[in-house]
Amino acid sequence: MSTKPYNSRVLQRLSSSKGDQIDNPNTPVDRSSPILPIDSTRTITIGSSVIPIANTRSDSMNSASNGSSWIALNRHRSSVFDSTDTVTAIGSSVALNTERRGSLGFSKDLNNGVAIGASVIPLVNKLQDIFAPFKCLSSKIKLPQVVVIGSQSSGKSSVLEALVGRDFLPRGCDICTRRPLVLQLENRQCESDGDGREWGEFLHLPGKRFYDFSAIRREIQEETEREAGINKDISDKQIRLRIFSPNVLNITLVDLPGITKVPVGDQPSDIEKRIRTMIVSYINHKACIILAVTPANSDLATSDALQMAKKADPSGSRTIGVITKLDIMDRGTDARNFLLGKVVPLRLGYVGVINRSQEDINRNRCVAEALAYEQNFFCDHPVYQSLHNHCGIPQLAKKLNLVLEQHIRALLPELKADIKSQMDAVAAQLNIYGEVMNSKADQGAVLLNILTKYCGALSSLVNGKSQEMSTLELTGGARIHYLFQSVFVKRLEEVDPCDGLTDEDIWTAIQNSVGPKNVLFVPEVPLEVLVRRQIVRLLDPSLKCLHLVFDELIKMSSSCDVVEMQRFPFLKKRLDGIMREFLQDGVQTAEKMIEGYFEVEMDYINTSHPNFIDGSEAVEIAIQQLRPSKDAEKLTASGRSIKSLGVLAKSVSNGSLPDHVCQTPSSNEKPQSAGSSSGRSWGISSIFGAGEGRRPSEFSERETNGKPVNVHEHSSIIQLKELPDSLRPSEAQTEYESVKILVTKLLLRSYYDIVRRHVQDFVPKTIMHFLVSHMKRNLLSTFIQKLYRENLFDEILHEQEDVISGRKRAREIYEALQNSFQEV
Ligand SMILES: Nc1nc2c(ncn2[C@@H]2O[C@H](COP(=O)(O)OP(=O)(O)OP(=O)(O)O)[C@@H](O)[C@H]2O)c(=O)[nH]1
Numbered sequence: 131m132s133t134k135p136y137n138s139r140v141l142q143r144l145s146s147s148k149g150d151q152i153d154n155p156n157t158p159v160d161r162s163s164p165i166l167p168i169d170s171t172r173t174i175t176i177g178s179s180v181i182p183i184a185n186t187r188s189d190s191m192n193s194a195s196n197g198s199s200w201i202a203l204n205r206h207r208s209s210v211f212d213s214t215d216t217v218t219a220i221g222s223s224v225a226l227n228t229e230r231r232g233s234l235g236f237s238k239d240l241n242n243g244v245a246i247g248a249s250v251i252p253l254v255n256k257l258q259d260i261f262a263p264f265k266c267l268s269s270k271i272k273l274p275q276v277v278v279i280g281s282q283s284s285g286k287s288s289v290l291e292a293l294v295g296r297d298f299l300p301r302g303c304d305i306c307t308r309r310p311l312v313l314q315l316e317n318r319q320c321e322s323d324g325d326g327r328e329w330g331e332f333l334h335l336p337g338k339r340f341y342d343f344s345a346i347r348r349e350i351q352e353e354t355e356r357e358a359g360i361n362k363d364i365s366d367k368q369i370r371l372r373i374f375s376p377n378v379l380n381i382t383l384v385d386l387p388g389i390t391k392v393p394v395g396d397q398p399s400d401i402e403k404r405i406r407t408m409i410v411s412y413i414n415h416k417a418c419i420i421l422a423v424t425p426a427n428s429d430l431a432t433s434d435a436l437q438m439a440k441k442a443d444p445s446g447s448r449t450i451g452v453i454t455k456l457d458i459m460d461r462g463t464d465a466r467n468f469l470l471g472k473v474v475p476l477r478l479g480y481v482g483v484i485n486r487s488q489e490d491i492n493r494n495r496c497v498a499e500a501l502a503y504e505q506n507f508f509c510d511h512p513v514y515q516s517l518h519n520h521c522g523i524p525q526l527a528k529k530l531n532l533v534l535e536q537h538i539r540a541l542l543p544e545l546k547a548d549i550k551s552q553m554d555a556v557a558a559q560l561n562i563y564g565e566v567m568n569s570k571a572d573q574g575a576v577l578l579n580i581l582t583k584y585c586g587a588l589s590s591l592v593n594g595k596s597q598e599m600s601t602l603e604l605t606g607g608a609r610i611h612y613l614f615q616s617v618f619v620k621r622l623e624e625v626d627p628c629d630g631l632t633d634e635d636i637w638t639a640i641q642n643s644v645g646p647k648n649v650l651f652v653p654e655v656p657l658e659v660l661v662r663r664q665i666v667r668l669l670d671p672s673l674k675c676l677h678l679v680f681d682e683l684i685k686m687s688s689s690c691d692v693v694e695m696q697r698f699p700f701l702k703k704r705l706d707g708i709m710r711e712f713l714q715d716g717v718q719t720a721e722k723m724i725e726g727y728f729e730v731e732m733d734y735i736n737t738s739h740p741n742f743i744d745g746s747e748a749v750e751i752a753i754q755q756l757r758p759s760k761d762a763e764k765l766t767a768s769g770r771s772i773k774s775l776g777v778l779a780k781s782v783s784n785g786s787l788p789d790h791v792c793q794t795p796s797s798n799e800k801p802q803s804a805g806s807s808s809g810r811s812w813g814i815s816s817i818f819g820a821g822e823g824r825r826p827s828e829f830s831e832r833e834t835n836g837k838p839v840n841v842h843e844h845s846s847i848i849q850l851k852e853l854p855d856s857l858r859p860s861e862a863q864t865e866y867e868s869v870k871i872l873v874t875k876l877l878l879r880s881y882y883d884i885v886r887r888h889v890q891d892f893v894p895k896t897i898m899h900f901l902v903s904h905m906k907r908n909l910l911s912t913f914i915q916k917l918y919r920e921n922l923f924d925e926i927l928h929e930q931e932d933v934i935s936g937r938k939r940a941r942e943i944y945e946a947l948q949n950s951f952q953e954v
Contacts, residue, residue, distance in 0.1 A: 282388030
């Protein structure tokens with residue numbers, strides 16, 4: 131076995147065949163070799179962006195001679211890589227190059243020499259740049275990126291390093307990835323002040339360039355510890371690192387913590403769940419390409435990485451399988467079946483790689499050397515020789531770029547739509563923030579605009595013209611209509627005018643109205659008293675209705691959304707105050723109007739109203755109700771009594787009989803005396819209120835030991851009962867009295883009904899006029915009168931700090947989106 135370090139051996143072997151080149155700082159460069167990384171001197175234009183496209187030998191040589199670790203392996207003898215392949219790694223160190231142009235390489239397009247992926251990958255990178263300062267955008271618009279997942283120590287970071295071609299990630303037995311590392315590779319051909327050197331920059335240390343990659347490694351480690359502590363805990367807060375180099379392709383790679391099972395150090399007991407959740411949050415996005423890393427010395431069928439990738443990407447259209455540690459498999463075994471997808475089939479297939487071992491790291495072997503070793507390993511291996519499409523970091527880089535390019539192309543339309551919808555959202559936000567006001571005139575214009583819109587919106591809400599028409603509930607004016615018709619009017623309909631009035635009450639009123647005389651007719655006075663008593667009951671619900679409408683309008687005004695006003699909280703407050711005062715004025719006027727109406731109603735009981743019940747009909751109805759059967763006939767046969775009662779009734783009423791008046795009183799309304807009369811007819815004498823119809827006076831009888839005693843039989847002292855303080859007529863009325871009571875009720879109902887209808891009509895009209903329509907007509911002028919004053923502008927149009935900064939930020943985001951939209 132040779133004692134030479136293996137890198138020297140490899141370099142020697144590689145340079146042994148004619149034309150082979152090893153391009154590193156210590157090796158002479160063949161400047162005739164044609165394939166190189168991206169060239170800054172040639173560009174293509176996509177949209178408005180100019181993108182570097184072709185690789186030229188000379189530039190690569192420059193970068194190599196400038197100390198980059200770029201290395202070109204030009205192998206004619208290679209048995210692993212087909213001599214037709216032209217392969218360029220993503221990073222700087224692995225441009226494998228054969229002489230034959232037009233082959234399937236990923237650094238060059240077959241026919242025109244354009245690097246594959248160069249047309250879209252820079253575009254995505256550009257978008258990443260544009261979105262980078264805006265965290266909100268990167269969470270809403272998912273740009274394509276490559277995420278490396280796998281179990282702990284499976285070799286994820288090693289794969290990334292190999293792809294980048296630089297040694298910069300913290301690695302080692304005790305070191306593991308504990309925070310997501312977002313690695314943006316950026317092709318930067320020449321800087322005005324630069325000398326072509328590569329450097330890294332962290333988002334958390336803006337402007338600080340790290341030219342020393344071991345310093346980058348240290349910073350990653352320290353930054354990890356700052357967030358996740360010095361023990362083994364993890365954090366999902368990203369570390370964002372950008373690598374600027376003339377030798378990288380533009381791409382974003384994400385290194386995630388490895389899947390672990392058993393908590394160690396100060397890891398929480400649910401560490402596995404947390405890591406899996408973090409991984410899923412990355413790979414679930416359709417824009418993400420998954421590099422599922424599994425070490426060859428474990429069972430592929432139980433690979434955590436493949437399992438998770440399968441869940442996130444069931445079709446396998448964005449998962450590439452990576453098998454590491456092929457060099458340390460059990461002797462006598464190989465990964466042939468793994469690589470060919472015979473164990474776990476994968477649509478995009480597998481690539482086997484060999485990274486640096488721990489020993490290599492300890493001995494500071496550079497990535498370039500490791501790549502050379504890998505190349506050598508595969509060339510010499512009896513099984514892998516024939517699987518060159520499935521082996522090596524360069525193959526992985528090639529596959530990755532191809533998949534990424536196709537993926538980006540497929541995602542572009544969706545991406546464009548996403549950007550557009552974000553633009554609309556931000557534009558709406560900007561609309562809320564409005565323009566900056568630089569003068570009193572600007573302020574005045576803004577104020578007028580807001581007041582007009584506010585009043586317009588309120589009117590629309592009341593009129594049902596609001597654009598945001600709900601299908602779930604009544605809003606705006608419809609609520610007022612509901613209040614009028616289904617609450618106020620309906621409630622008045624339900625009120626029984628005789629509610630709370632017993633027959634006894636009515637009879638008492640009737641008797642009181644004739645004083646010491648007998649009740650001959652149905653007198654008007656008790657009717658008026660009773661009518662007034664019932665009418666006044668309508669005042670309360672009328673005023674209540676007015677106040678409910680007031681509440682509704684207040685609610686509407688505060689829900690009335692004028693976006694332009696959102697930035698002026700003081701203005702909103704003032705408007706609310708003025709609005710309340712304005713409506714209260716309207717309420718006062720309407721209240722006066724309604725109360726005035728009731729005063730008018732109470733003042734004069736107009737029994738000549740054309741709709742008031744005809745007296746004779748009232749009597750007839752009363753009679754029929756009292757004697758519905760034969761008795762009625764008997765009663766009606768007494769022409770004089772009917773006529774008389776009819777005449778009497780006419781004397782208090784005049785008009786047709788509405789249907790509802792004819793309703794049969796409910797059982798408790800039936801005059802108690804109905805049917806209790808001793809069969810006495812109530813003819814002429816009853817009309818004139820004398821004799822027959824009257825019960826013997828209470829005072830002509832008194833009880834002795836519970837039995838009635840005829841006082842006339844007592845010849846000694848004739849005693850009279852003393853009147854009690856409170857006196858009511860006797861409970862049992864005669865039939866005639868019952869008729870009078872019933873007629874009074876009918877008249878009461880009839881009159882009440884007339885008034886109720888007026889109220890049902892008048893109250894909504896009044897409220898509409900003095901409140902709702904008044905608001906529509908006069909609110910704007912009131913606002914202007916009270917607010918359009920230059921000395922108030924600064925106060926009411928004062929913007930909060932967050933509005934000012936929010937507007938600035940929204941503008942920047944909008945511009946970023948506009949730029950990216952144009953790019954796409
Ligand atoms: N021999 C050999 N060792 C490897 C290979 N790939 C990785 N290793 C070693 O495996 C160990 C873990 O590698 P890392 O790249 O840190 O693995 P990781 O998956 O990033 O680890 P975590 O971030 O902790 O999950 C290191 O010591 C590497 O040197 C390989 O292909 N061959």
